[in-house]
Amino acid sequence: MSAPRPRPTPADDAPHILVVDDDRRIRDLLSRFLSEHGYRVTTAPDAARARARLANLVFDLCVLDVMMPGENGFDLAAWLRGTSSVPIVMLTARSEGADRVRGLEIGADDYVAKPFEPRELLLRLNNILRRSAPAASPSSAPEFVRFGPFVYRPERGELRQGEEIIRITDREREMLTLLASRPGETVAREELAGSGDASNERTVDVQINRLRRKIELDPANPLHLQTVRGLGYRLQVD
Known part of the structure; x- marks a missing residue:
């Protein structure tokens, strides 16, 4: 029987993603999948432990599950948006239009419904991080x-x-x-x-x-x- 394949080690300057989900299978799946595609990943099972991670680490993007015990993802996103402009992707089993709009009004950058295809989520994260990266301003653009x-x-x-x-x-x-x-x-x-x-x-x-x-x-x-x-x-x- 072959030994399990070791998880690749992302570069020190790779984008750092925080995944907050009460489902351990989702956390493990995203941690391995995103690590394999060059991201650094930190996980948290609930909002309280996510806040602790956010107090001590700097993240480039947060993936938040909406339906969590205790404080839900909407509340965590609202708190986070009040203190940071870090991009937020809401990850949830809810696909109703009203919930989608609520997440966007709070300040989320995107909204992905479960079940999801990991490669689709990866593409969305790539797009958001590419948009949020500083871009060189054209010489004709006004200074202010x-x-x-x-x-x-x-x-x-x-x-x-x-x-x-x-x-x-x-x-x-x-x-x-x-x-x-x-x-x-x-x-x-x-x-x-x-x-x-x-x-x-x-x-x-x-x-x-x-x-x-x-x-x-x-x-x-x-x-x-x-x-x-x-x-x-x-x-x-x-």
């Missing part, structure tokens, strides 16, 4: 754009209101960078959607509304991030 009391610097992905840094998610940063690269011009929903199954018009609208809550005095009547009916959105700069 100003709208109302806010200043956004695309190269840094930094949004400020005076001296205060406004916390935004990676998807919000990606969309704001695209809008800032064409100030005052209409950017189509399709361009803002990016890639992946969760990238559709409804998702873009949810994320735009979430971003408006951070930069608009009255999100229902936006002055800076305006809707161009039937086409997309534009950023009105000073």
Whole structure:
């Protein structure tokens, strides 16, 4: 009988993924599968132990199960989004549209329903990490754009209101960078959607509304991030 194949050791600078799921089989499956594809993986069986991991380690992405005993994944995602912009993928047996939208409104970057194909999840993680990686700004891109009391610097992905840094998610940063690269011009929903199954018009609208809550005095009547009916959105700069 052959000896079990040793688990590969990812590089020290490989992306670090936190997997939070109360199902040990899921944790073991994802830990081995993602490690085999070059990721560093840390797991936690519940929200309390996930918080302990997050207090001591830096992660590049979090995969959170929704249905867990005690604090559920939605609550953990809301807490995490209040303290960090790390990308979040919700992993759950629930596939209802309302739950999907709730996760996106909280600040999740994607939503994968169980049962899932590990390779599909891997592709989604790859896409999110590629989007969140710093990109070289074109030489023609503005150094910063100003709208109302806010200043956004695309190269840094930094949004400020005076001296205060406004916390935004990676998807919000990606969309704001695209809008800032064409100030005052209409950017189509399709361009803002990016890639992946969760990238559709409804998702873009949810994320735009979430971003408006951070930069608009009255999100229902936006002055800076305006809707161009039937086409997309534009950023009105000073």
